[in-house]
Amino acid sequence: MLAVQQLSHRFKNGAEETPVLHDIQFRIAKGEMVALLGSSGSGKSTLLNLMAGLMKPTHGSILINGHAIEKMSENQLAEFRRTQIGFIFQSYELIPHLTVRENVELPLIFQGIKAKSRKEKAFALLAKVGLGDKGEMFPSQLSGGQQQRVSIARSLVTSPAIVFADEPTGNLDTKTEAEIIDLLIELNVTLSITFVIVTHELEVAKRTQRVIQLRDGFLVENEPWAGENE
Numbered sequence: 001m002l003a004v005q006q007l008s009h010r011f012k013n014g015a016e017e018t019p020v021l022h023d024i025q026f027r028i029a030k031g032e033m034v035a036l037l038g039s040s041g042s043g044k045s046t047l048l049n050l051m052a053g054l055m056k057p058t059h060g061s062i063l064i065n066g067h068a069i070e071k072m073s074e075n076q077l078a079e080f081r082r083t084q085i086g087f088i089f090q091s092y093e094l095i096p097h098l099t100v101r102e103n104v105e106l107p108l109i110f111q112g113i114k115a116k117s118r119k120e121k122a123f124a125l126l127a128k129v130g131l132g133d134k135g136e137m138f139p140s141q142l143s144g145g146q147q148q149r150v151s152i153a154r155s156l157v158t159s160p161a162i163v164f165a166d167e168p169t170g171n172l173d174t175k176t177e178a179e180i181i182d183l184l185i186e187l188n189v190t191l192s193i194t195f196v197i198v199t200h201e202l203e204v205a206k207r208t209q210r211v212i213q214l215r216d217g218f219l220v221e222n223e224p225w226a227g228e229n230e
């Protein structure tokens with residue numbers, strides 16, 4: 001489903017070059033839930049941006065469902081991201097003047113899906129994330145955990161091949177964090193969604209099936225998680 005092959009990346013600022021990722025290699029199978037773990041500055045965001053096609057790597061390849069995304073044109077990439085990739089952000093990134101339902105529908109508008117079908121899909125997903133009765137409220141009327149549930153519903157509405165979550169519980173208290181991870185696990189199991197969860201928290205990584213760990217831009221661990229899968 002996702003294959004990262006001999007991936008290296010360096011940032012260039014004038015004459016100065018900053019090597020950030022070094023010969024990264026791993027695979028993620030369909031339906032896996034993987035944590036990308038590493039401390040601040042280890043290269044997680046850079047790797048995420050490369051896997052999501054937001055940047056081109058200096059060297060190497062990223063294949064999603066057999067498509068080498070670094071070879072795509074900007075237009076192809078934009079279309080690929082819209083249809084195949086879901087995103088969940090630390091700060092939810094909901095549009096404040098749209099209702100919860102309209103926020104979830106938004107990715108479908110860009111796909112030209114008709115209003116009735118959009119609404120049905122949005123409500124079905126809101127019910128799945130436990131917000132079936134909140135569709136006509138505005139994001140500011142919801143708690144942080146509920147807003148993150150909306151953003152999770154939005155990430156799934158296009159039925160993407162893979163969902164990238166960037167520190168999805170970074171703004172939440174411990175109890176809400178556990179509830180959001182519970183929800184992601186449930187969605188992973190019931191809908192076979194492939195999730196990559198970027199985190200610097202070991203507690204979050206421990207709940208996933210597998211951890212891919214970065215240290216100073218090198219892969220240090222890429223094994224099935226041996227420990228407690230609470």
Ligand SMILES: Nc1ncnc2c1ncn2[C@@H]1O[C@H](COP(=O)(O)OP(=O)(O)OP(=O)(O)O)[C@@H](O)[C@H]1O
Nearest residue numbers: 011018020038039040041042043044045046047200
């Ligand atoms: N545009 C850029 N130009 C130069 N260096 C950069 C650039 N973006 C990131 N870096 C450097 O790359 C390294 C990895 O950064 P990255 O943001 O990928 O780490 P991270 O693990 O996501 O950290 P955090 O958890 O703090 O977000 C850091 O040393 C950072 O300073």
